[in-house]
Amino acid sequence: MRLPLYLCAVLVSGFGTTAMWLVSGIWVKSLTGSDSLAALTAFALWAPALLGPVLGGLVDRVPRRPLLVTVNLAMAAVLPLLLWVDRADRVWLLFLVLFVYGTQGALVEAAEAALAAGALDPERLGSFNGLRLTVNEAVKLVAPLVAAGLFARYGGGPVALLDAATFALAAGVFALLRVREARIPAAEERGRVADGVRPLRESPVLRALVGAGGFTMFLAGLNGAAIYTVVDRGLGHSPAYAGVLYAVQGAGSVAAGLVAGPLLRRVPERVLAAAGLALFALGAAARALPYDGVALAASGVVGVGLPWVLIAAMTAVQRGVPPEVVGRAAGTANTLVFVPNAVALAVGAGLVAVVDVRVLLPVVGVAGLAGAAALAFAPGARGTLVPRERASVS
Incomplete structure (x- = not known):
């Protein structure tokens, strides 16, 4: 598989997706003027993650490219429908399209994971996942800057058209991609959706890493729910300052992705995930301190730590699961990892109203450090992926 061409597709579609989500x-x-309806857009986008195992089953039944x-x-055909959403009584269409959008995202995540697992050498999967992130x-x-500017000047329609164009371009790039895919099992060999869960449940290493991913994303949801309280009450800035913190976190994530591949060639996934969870925990706890410099540094540390956990978990799934169930396993893993984040965002929104973030964030930090220690030193998690789990992957 030509990695630069694939990353070009990720770049193009990711630009439009980020713009539309914002x-x-x-x-x-x-x-509508409704804060609650605006908040429901995130739910509409996240809800299809619950369908991960089912969508992964579809991925295992058809050629991925x-x-x-x-x-x-x-998606390029669906998004122009949003041009019709120009008043409050048509917002239902936007929610419908967002649900389709979230479904597409869950399907693509599983398909890309399965495509890479079958096309790349196992030793290159860490670099692939790191570069993709x-x-x-x-x-x-x-x-976000482009999207905000377009919306402020022209409204949501042009952003939807921009996103549609990026999907069309991404489709063209994927069409140019030449990849030798793993054989698609015959109908009688496909098994059930639950077959994708079995490798995650039976392997102590995969079970620990996917569990650590879900635990980390739950803590990340609590941390994210507290960000505006940190900015307002802790640092004394306007809400717009959160954008600065997110930018620093994003820069940290870019750096984390670049070094993840080389690190995974030197240490097991468990070690990288434990280190990432520990860094995230330290960064989250440090955000309780009312100093700009500390908040900026903490955001960078969170940006480095969080992706390492996710990259380690997905790389382990791709390396340790038989090719005929990679789609189902990846879809299930994505559900187990990302749904806790959505739950924690809702829980955190309530917690920050009654719990001081100077208490909440250190608790998040302590929980994260405990989780990192458990992942690093738990006997079951310290095993290795057994050779038979990769025996049929080339």
């Missing part, structure tokens, strides 16, 4: 809440707020082309073309995070440093 604008959707602003769009609903501007049409044509699936990626088709899904991107479908780097591209996505780099896009997040630019796309």
